[in-house]
């Protein structure tokens with residue numbers, strides 16, 4: 702969880718990244734989210750408390766990414782039911798990311814229209830680069846689902862900002878890059894790191910040592926979070 706998130710959806714948001722993804726797109730930026738056995742186990746009531754805190758701190762929406770939310774539909778439904786109940790009539794929107802196409806995601810989450818305001822669907826496809834806001838490849842579709850979703854998301858369906866919204870969060874051991882970097886951004890970051898005195902232990906866009914499961918990405922884009930060593934602005938031109 703991260704609050705505030707400003708790079709994945711409109712306004713100031715609580716970001717939740719679920720753990721585990723069975724889709725395994727070639728070029729995924731967030732290889733560290735694939736394994737469902739890792740991550741932090743939390744109950745829906747614990748997450749509801751975090752949502753309450755985020756609202757009290759000014760959250761305008763909730764973004765759920767991953768990993769793959771559609772791989773745990775029961776837990777996701779429980780989480781979203783509580784979020785809806787807590788928000789009541791307040792204009793706080795829910796945005797979901799999924800690597801499944803719309804029809805498959807709706808089959809997994811039959812109540813998605815009731816529980817979310819917008820969904821971004823489709824796997825990451827490295828061969829289809831895009832400048833569309835909040836999306837990693839051109840096949841990914843932004844679907845407004847509710848009246849609030851139409852107001853907040855319809856204006857962004859074809860929006861192509863000059864630079865993608867990106868955010869960095871620094872903790873003791875990691876730097877988290879939040880947002881959807883464009884083609885070439887991470888190689889630029891790699892070069893900036895090599896020029897600097899920063900030593901990087903592990904990045905989420907390369908398989909961890911000994912992880913034969915994760916494929917080596919040749920391009921680095923995703924809809925998720927990437928931890929890396931302290932670094933320059935990855936979108937900074939060379």
Ligand code: SF4
Pocket residue numbers: 722723724725726727729730731734767768769799800801824825922923924925
């Ligand atoms: S891009 Fe998303 S859907 Fe694709 S493998 Fe990565 S986490 Fe899974």
